[in-house]
Amino acid sequence: MAAELVLVGCGNMGYAMLAGWIAAGHLKPEDVIVIEPAQALRERAAALGVQAHEDAAAISDAEAPRLVLFAVKPQSILDVVPAYARFSDSATFISVAAGTPVATFAALLGDEAAIVRCMPNTPAAIGKGMMVVYANAHVDTATNAHVRDLLAVSGAVATIEDEAQMDAVTAVSGSGPAYVFHFIECLTAAGEAAGLPSETAKLLAMQTVYGAASLAAQSSDEPGELRRQVTSPNGTTAAALNVLMGEDRLKKLVGDAVEAARLRSIELGK
Template sequence: MTHPRIAFIGAGNMAASLIGGLLAQGIPASHIRASDPGAEQRAKVAAEYGIELFESNAEAIAGADVIVLATKPQVLKGVCQALAPSLADGQLIVSIAAGISCASLANWLGAARPIVRCMPNTPALLRQGVSGLYANAAVSATQRQLAEQLLSAVGLALWLEEEQQIDAVTAVSGSGPAYFFLLIEAMTAAGERLGLPRAIAEQLTQQTALGAACMAIESDVDAAELRRRVTSPNGTTEAAIKTFQAGGFEALVQQALDAAANRSAELAEQLGQ
């Protein structure tokens, strides 16, 4: 299906980024609808993207092939329960709400429906995101393609074999941008203490992060080998790396991601009641 009809429940930043990405892919504006309780947000999204906006969720999903749940997780139960009577057979449900399992969604929606659960991250706002996707057993091959097309509009889309892997995706990429922001923040401050003007320290750090990421993506070797290649024996880089490792850098990263994954599982338990 080249031009599916897509309805967004919630028209916040992530939904808007997906809408913009879909339009850039060639999906006609007439094939995209959205609903949002805020009149100001509806007017803003309609003006920016030229799509039809509704206050009513039921009106927005009429005739849709794909329904994207893009509300806050805390309100999703009520949204789904209210939406259930308006759903048609075969409509694909794609949830980008953090921490809500496919089982909870199916329970709230009142039937065994095709559901794809996704964990995108905030660089999706710049179409530089990455998303982990999990499909339940009711999702067809065509619907998997639709879900992948949707998330690919804002970056890389990767399929998961097990739903519990969403917690690991949350720890690695969902929360991951904040880890890099913390490193950029710390390196900028360290550069400033070493005598650089703050603006220069910030630009040096940001561009270095961007360049390193590009090298890692485009290289045919892994990050460990790239690190070895730029770490000359007894040089400045080795001095810094040894200091990181002496402070337990790798173990600290593992502990941090374990904490994020565990918290993701806890939130899924709490929000899925």
């Protein structure tokens, strides 16, 4: 019987996505095959009720999957992917490998292969991720919608029509959690420097970022308007924003950071 999904690689990201799909009822464990060479990770996957094997040779022709999802490190692509070319006539291939273009997969799987490239970020592990999807012309409309529905279990999903935009996606949402984590670090350190106990400063920083992001997501007001609502003329917030926004300091800094990440993404994709 054909499998619904073959998950190639079941590390933290792959496992989190798989567990979410099963918990949400989008996939039945008996419809999933996991290929994972690491025994501990393979056993962890098997505990979800799925088939788990060491390599692709264990998949029979009768189990030819509808979807094959590669959740492996980019440096493993050339070694791992060719073993799945035998499913190119029937399967749609999905990659969450950073910086690896569709052309690389097409060279390994065949020019007619249906390929979806997805850039997730780490909050996908708790269902709060940002997944951005690019599909080549061989992915049919129904499969595209099915893939989006699966990915939506892990967070928000957006689509781009130009794969070249994936470098900007990487720079904004792919790498973006690290920028926010560093902001939390900086705000925590500033709180400590202002006299707060370390644990209190950490709690204030994390909850403030979490609460502000949640409010921005749920509010009908734009972030700029929410900022203005918090800022009383000549008040404490205005004093702080004079530092952050004066001469567009923070805007320029963030812009430079995103551009550096985008250019590095381009380099890694060559």
